[in-house]
Amino acid sequence: MANGNPGSGLQLRSLIKAGGELELSLAKVDIPDPAPDEVLIRIEGSPINPSDLGLLLGAADMSTAKAASGAVTAKVPEAFMRAMAGRLDQSMPVGNEGAGTVVAAGSDPAAQALLGKLVAGIGGAMYAQYRTLKAADVLPLPAGATAADGASCFVNPLTALGMVETMRREGHTALVHTAAASNLGQMLNRICLKDGVALVNVVRSREQAHILTDIGATHVVDSTSPTFLDDLTKALIDTGATLAFDAIGGGKLAGQLLGAMEAAINQRATVYSRYGSSVHKQVYIYGGLDTSPSVLARSYGMAWGLGGWLLMPFLVKIGAAEGQKLRQRVADELKTTFASHYTAEISLAEALQPEIIAAYNKRATGEKYLINPNKGVA
Amino acid sequence: MANGNPGSGLQLRSLIKAGGELELSLAKVDIPDPAPDEVLIRIEGSPINPSDLGLLLGAADMSTAKAASGAVTAKVPEAFMRAMAGRLDQSMPVGNEGAGTVVAAGSDPAAQALLGKLVAGIGGAMYAQYRTLKAADVLPLPAGATAADGASCFVNPLTALGMVETMRREGHTALVHTAAASNLGQMLNRICLKDGVALVNVVRSREQAHILTDIGATHVVDSTSPTFLDDLTKALIDTGATLAFDAIGGGKLAGQLLGAMEAAINQRATVYSRYGSSVHKQVYIYGGLDTSPSVLARSYGMAWGLGGWLLMPFLVKIGAAEGQKLRQRVADELKTTFASHYTAEISLAEALQPEIIAAYNKRATGEKYLINPNKGVA
Numbered sequence: 001m002a003n004g005n006p007g008s009g010l011q012l013r014s015l016i017k018a019g020g021e022l023e024l025s026l027a028k029v030d031i032p033d034p035a036p037d038e039v040l041i042r043i044e045g046s047p048i049n050p051s052d053l054g055l056l057l058g059a060a061d062m063s064t065a066k067a068a069s070g071a072v073t074a075k076v077p078e079a080f081m082r083a084m085a086g087r088l089d090q091s092m093p094v095g096n097e098g099a100g101t102v103v104a105a106g107s108d109p110a111a112q113a114l115l116g117k118l119v120a121g122i123g124g125a126m127y128a129q130y131r132t133l134k135a136a137d138v139l140p141l142p143a144g145a146t147a148a149d150g151a152s153c154f155v156n157p158l159t160a161l162g163m164v165e166t167m168r169r170e171g172h173t174a175l176v177h178t179a180a181a182s183n184l185g186q187m188l189n190r191i192c193l194k195d196g197v198a199l200v201n202v203v204r205s206r207e208q209a210h211i212l213t214d215i216g217a218t219h220v221v222d223s224t225s226p227t228f229l230d231d232l233t234k235a236l237i238d239t240g241a242t243l244a245f246d247a248i249g250g251g252k253l254a255g256q257l258l259g260a261m262e263a264a265i266n267q268r269a270t271v272y273s274r275y276g277s278s279v280h281k282q283v284y285i286y287g288g289l290d291t292s293p294s295v296l297a298r299s300y301g302m303a304w305g306l307g308g309w310l311l312m313p314f315l316v317k318i319g320a321a322e323g324q325k326l327r328q329r330v331a332d333e334l335k336t337t338f339a340s341h342y343t344a345e346i347s348l349a350e351a352l353q354p355e356i357i358a359a360y361n362k363r364a365t366g367e368k369y370l371i372n373p374n375k376g377v378a
Numbered sequence: 379m380a381n382g383n384p385g386s387g388l389q390l391r392s393l394i395k396a397g398g399e400l401e402l403s404l405a406k407v408d409i410p411d412p413a414p415d416e417v418l419i420r421i422e423g424s425p426i427n428p429s430d431l432g433l434l435l436g437a438a439d440m441s442t443a444k445a446a447s448g449a450v451t452a453k454v455p456e457a458f459m460r461a462m463a464g465r466l467d468q469s470m471p472v473g474n475e476g477a478g479t480v481v482a483a484g485s486d487p488a489a490q491a492l493l494g495k496l497v498a499g500i501g502g503a504m505y506a507q508y509r510t511l512k513a514a515d516v517l518p519l520p521a522g523a524t525a526a527d528g529a530s531c532f533v534n535p536l537t538a539l540g541m542v543e544t545m546r547r548e549g550h551t552a553l554v555h556t557a558a559a560s561n562l563g564q565m566l567n568r569i570c571l572k573d574g575v576a577l578v579n580v581v582r583s584r585e586q587a588h589i590l591t592d593i594g595a596t597h598v599v600d601s602t603s604p605t606f607l608d609d610l611t612k613a614l615i616d617t618g619a620t621l622a623f624d625a626i627g628g629g630k631l632a633g634q635l636l637g638a639m640e641a642a643i644n645q646r647a648t649v650y651s652r653y654g655s656s657v658h659k660q661v662y663i664y665g666g667l668d669t670s671p672s673v674l675a676r677s678y679g680m681a682w683g684l685g686g687w688l689l690m691p692f693l694v695k696i697g698a699a700e701g702q703k704l705r706q707r708v709a710d711e712l713k714t715t716f717a718s719h720y721t722a723e724i725s726l727a728e729a730l731q732p733e734i735i736a737a738y739n740k741r742a743t744g745e746k747y748l749i750n751p752n753k754g755v756a
Contacts, residue, residue, distance in 0.1 A: 055652050086647070087650045249676060266464070269464070273464075274433045274465075275688055285676070288676065291676075293673045293675050293676070294676060296672040296684075298627060298669075298672060301686065302686030302687065302691075303688070304685055306674075306684045306685065307683035307684065307685075308680030308682050309680065310653055310680040313656060
């Protein structure tokens, strides 16, 4: 077996102590040689997605962050400690997805074939210099792609494709997306433009609206505009969208989406029904940018649904063969439809610096940070 | 054709005028002879269900009701007129379901076979002396049953059976029901006791709890108790219920149900997941006793759904053959599982008297009124 296994490497750890303190640190961990069906990847890029921040920072108040001998600590407000009960005093690795070079491989031919190749993977613990994965689970990157190109090729691309696939499977013909100027939202626009799917983009500022119209979005409505509900209803009449994916979660927005869908449908109604239209209207909440309660006025009849949506259960539901089709499309269009852009590339050590944490924890629309765990390491 | 068609009869009408006034009146309408596949029924009992009150009274403020020469009028508050837009200035018949005697029948053998029989039907316009229906759509009542026994044999029985059937089809094994001391809730208890389905009953007073324990309910929790959330969670641990049907709609209850389900599931969890449990938790809102907004804290992970549930779309979804099985069960157990009890039997004229409207519009738990459109008519 060709063996580029260094024997040990750094891994970022997140720990919330029962006393109410978050500690981020770098642990030196042993790296076993890969099993016959495994490969060892030197991770060269791993994004900080909103879904990573939840595990990384927990409920800590990062305004209290203090650097302390290669680590950083912050206080977790007492009110949120109950929600952290399931992870107390467990040092947890972080990082959903990443890409890098296969430096060691098990004896199976499928593993050996990947040696030296640039691959992407998903499965947690990617904020680390090295990560072992099953050979069958990694995605070889196409010629010309870099680790940065491939680092984000699971979560955002499969989430965006999953939204369009959910639309088709549940009998809808057009989509609504909120927080639509995000990296994910821009990707969804490229998919919908390519596939001819009408997409209503809901944004929270004029600047965000410009980001989307600049990349060719047709329907962009600003929730801070005084004409928001009318603009939204008009876009829903134009597109016929009866399915929305909402990254905001809190406040009135999810209910407003359902209400505007119903108003758009009723523009075409000819018979009065006291139960509202019989057309099913659905909103899936897949993020929680606003953690306040969702408030639903229920002024949209009885044919409606609201629920959580997560990528992994969706992939389980559609099965391995359909999932592989989506992954192949991501690889085929990695530099176009699924291109990612990063605000900055940081090292593991930089990921623990309070001022850099403050930057990536802003979750500013369109900004995204990439950790390169092998940057600045001897 | 044997013909007991009187040629005309009284029909209750609900009209909301563009000027903001509700008018209930009795119209004398012509009654055509039934087509070959139809029967003409003399309606002898039709219940006032919560679902009928929405169409009957609209958004009118019934404290302003005034009797006026065989009719009654009431004001519709300006704020609610927009929601009434679809029905303005249309005189609408009312009454979802009812039972009575077939007094005339079309020439088809299936219609002729029903002549003189006591049958039940559904389809609106039942607050009338006579109603024509397709012979194929009526349910002949079993020997010994009265029109009052059969008057409510569609909406409540099929809704209760639909809840249990939805539970089975969507992979749940136990149920939660709110406003559980209602006629419907008592019926659901009888079904669940008979079928061995665990049912968590949520009520809003100790008196309501007693109604249910008196008929053999095992799990009864009172939402006005200071220990409500703990009691609910314990009942959910005991039963494993992950599906609720909620008649309340507004306020925090639907979210509390989802949160308590998650807490019950997490009692058995061994691994921390920042997305919450992967067990799907579902609440269907099928009524709106509280018309205020639903407030969801979303503290129950991502595997959850909330939505509207209505009987008719459910029956369409399961298809005619499955629907017929449910109807047959209702007929077979009409005097036991599906027995209904009425607070009072009123005539069409009495249904227009302000003090009687005030009584049936209270929607008091366990109270139900029956209109007999042929009571007190010469």
